[in-house]
Amino acid sequence: MNQENQPLRYGWSTGACATAAAKAAYLAIYNGFFLDCVEITLPSGKKVSFSLFKTQMIDKNCAIASVIKDAGDDPDVTHGAEIWVQIKRLGKGQGILFKAGKGVGTVTKPGLPLAVGEPAINPVPRQMIVSALSEVYDDPHVEVTVGVTNGEAIALKTMNPRLGILGGLSILGTTGIVVPFSCAAWIASIHRGIDVARAARLDHLIASTGNVSEVAAQKIYNLPDSALIEMGDFAGGVLKYIKTHSVKKLTLAGGVAKMTKLAQGHLDLHSKRSSVDIELLAEWVAQLGARQEMVEQVKNANTTAEVFSLCQEQIPLGDFIAQKALQITKQALDPVLIEIEILLFDRQGKAQGKAIG
Template sequence: MSALRYGWTTGACATAATTAAYTALLSGDFPDPVEIALPKDKHPSFALAREALGDGWAMAAIVKDAGDDPDVTHGALIMSTVRPGAPGSGVTFLAGPGVGTVTKPGLPLPVGEPAINPVPRRLMTDHVTQVAARHGGTGDVVVEISVEGGAELALKTWNPRLGILGGLSILGTTGVVVPYSCSAWIDSIRRGIDVARAAGHPHVAGCTGSTSEQVASTLYGLPDDALLDMGDFAGAVLKYLRRHPIPRLTIVGGIGKLSKLADGHLDLHSGRSQVNLPLLATLAAEAGAPPDLVTQIESANTALHALRLCQAEAVPLGDLVATRALNTARTVLTGAPVSVDVIVIDRAGTIVGRSTAIG
């Protein structure tokens, strides 16, 4: 099987578009393809999808190629419009249509700023400086980044919950999208914790999906920005909270995913960890389950099937999984001042197991 193809971040695309637009503003010609320099000595070239040159402005656009990663922004049109800035102003960034604006504290940008992250800003500023040196410019420019359809795409991301309104964020630290690294999701989890801390929330919930979020919201009255859509990435939540603690964490998820956490797995994706039915059978046996039930659990189809078998005989498998998952969480937190509890639910959102909060 051939290796998965790498792609380029929105930040890399915005940098390439800005480089082409500023070059055209100074020289009258768009470089196509346009080459940029990224960290780790990468020098990709990008074909221009659109270009336009007017009186005192230039615009270039690039279609984002995320490679083989299932990225929501794959195929999005990233546009940069460059205009002269005031003398001595350096590079100023504006959010055009489809790029969000920061409205909550806790992110790496101040409230009111365009959601163009620090590394893409630095990359664009460096390339503006290089273009200015080549073509006799001052480097004082206003750079407006837009994403066609970005406001609609942003609804599929964490941005609304993080307080980034009106569109997408321009992201990337290396400029490279590694297929299936899920780095954007993990970064969103971290930013979600940052926003919750900045808002002063003493309690957050790490939830595996929308049903889990509804349970946490109903049970504790948590606001949206205290609900962390961790998906399969329990480890990302726990490791970041270890370094940036919040007083209380509730982990909420289905019996299948949380049985994996109980087994010590921190990535709960079905392709990267499996339900350990012998472990569930052992937990049930230790709780007094009769031998025939233990045998049935070992050959169950799913963790939910095992749960139903146990419920029929009043064996509290959900509680046992929750307690064991709590032990995994505490091990990862390694003494951080975070009180943790775990709630196990079924597909209907019914609570089928709980641990007790332990600091």
């Protein structure tokens, strides 16, 4: 089979890896030795096996096991990370206590599905771990410490610091499975960012496609970090969530190409899933009064940036596209009515267009 035609390989969430490590360590306490691999049950009921990476018996009541996360063919920053869990047996009546080990963050802002001060081990992974431990012993009373080797450094590549999750990564997953290129973690981070902002009672959010547009928009408004949402290509993800988690004002800020895609009706702005319709762009330039010579130049342009360069100060293309993007955004939010602002910037962060309504 041609390698390009092979199906993408699914992977495992950090929550599934932590569950496997936790069960392995708890089994070792009861058996007095570690198994080579351990089987867990996913929320769907499917059973899967994990090989162990490192194991250590601390004493008869405490053991540590680790698993290397395999994200499959998904470009996940935690792919290859070592997820480790220490299980320490407690006295009767103490239940299951979760702690953040080195490399796992702690929640410091309200709005997340965990209370401030809690280790960033999300509700579904917690339940998966509880269920796995209960398979070993019917009424477990243990301290569960979850850590990620080098997790502090990996977390800097995620949205955790902005969400107020400090000291490391979050242990995530709702199914235990990582679907390649589903971008579920990014979209979940967008949702949590909006939740944190609303919990802080911020009434104006800026959702940007990238760092240049975020910095440029921040120069205008100087909002708190919690008001800044890294939406990337997921304009639709932001709008869908805002529709049911409303704020007073939402600014969408982005480069000219991505915002032109939005203006042309695309809510997923990734280059693999949408592209600028140059022919339609040429029609818009004609509507704005450009001479036929310029319209033909636009039709032959290779990039949106080139079109903007052709128009420069002669044609108010930026404001026109911003207005079109505003209309698309309003349609996506209908019937919810909030103030929407569209800001377009070039690659240097210079303003190229604006619309508000």
